[in-house]
Amino acid sequence: xxxxxxxxxxxxxxxxxxxxxxKAFWHTRQTVNEEKGIVWSAWxxxxxIFSSHAAVRxxxxxxxxxxxxxxxxxxxxxxxxxxxVDSPSDxxxxxxxxxGRFTSxxxxxxxxxxxxxxxxxxxDRSIWKRGQMYSNKTVGFFGPWANMGGASVVPCARPHSEDxxxxx
Numbered sequence: 490x491x492x493x494x495x496x497x498x499x500x501x502x503x504x505x506x507x508x509x510x511x512k513a514f515w516h517t518r519q520t521v522n523e524e525k526g527i528v529w530s531a532w533x534x535x536x537x538i539f540s541s542h543a544a545v546r547x548x549x550x551x552x553x554x555x556x557x558x559x560x561x562x563x564x565x566x567x568x569x570x571x572x573x574v575d576s577p578s579d580x581x582x583x584x585x586x587x588x589g590r591f592t593s594x595x596x597x598x599x600x601x602x603x604x605x606x607x608x609x610x611x612x613d614r615s616i617w618k619r620g621q622m623y624s625n626k627t628v629g630f631f632g633p634w635a636n637m638g639g640a641s642v643v644p645c646a647r648p649h650s651e652d653x654x655x656x657x
Contacts, residue, residue: 512538541594549603562590
């Protein structure tokens with residue numbers, strides 16, 4: 490699931506993103522206006538140049554992280570720097586490369602602990618996985634890409650039970 494219809498943040502307010510005609514990812518969110526109630530913010534470019542859709546997940550800090558495939562076919566990610574409802578500004582980290590070489594965008598899926606796992610179809614047409622790891626009492630570091638084998642059209646990760654995923 491790539492959250493094409495918005496993703497509620499920890500305050501249950503929707504956040505939406507899309508890839509624009511300029512191939513950058515764009516972001517908008519609901520805000521609370523005392524006069525008008527809930528309204529949408531102006532669209533803001535997150536920058537970058539992408540050749541795929543955005544995969545978006547909320548991390549264990551309740552901040553959104555956006556993943557996409559760049560023109561070199563590698564995966565990149567960008568994360569909210571703080572929760573936008575707590576501050577009038579909406580700041581994000583810089584784009585960070587995660588490497589790999591893929592034929593399409595990746596799917597991002599949390600495990601039972603909330604750690605994000607990325608799945609993508611490599612240039613060799615097999616499924617590749619890269620997951621967040623726990624290191625130095627911090628979650629967020631990604632381990633290396635691991636080939637899961639098989640051949641696929643496009644991977645889709647589905648929650649299973651406990652700490653397991655089904656990739657179909």
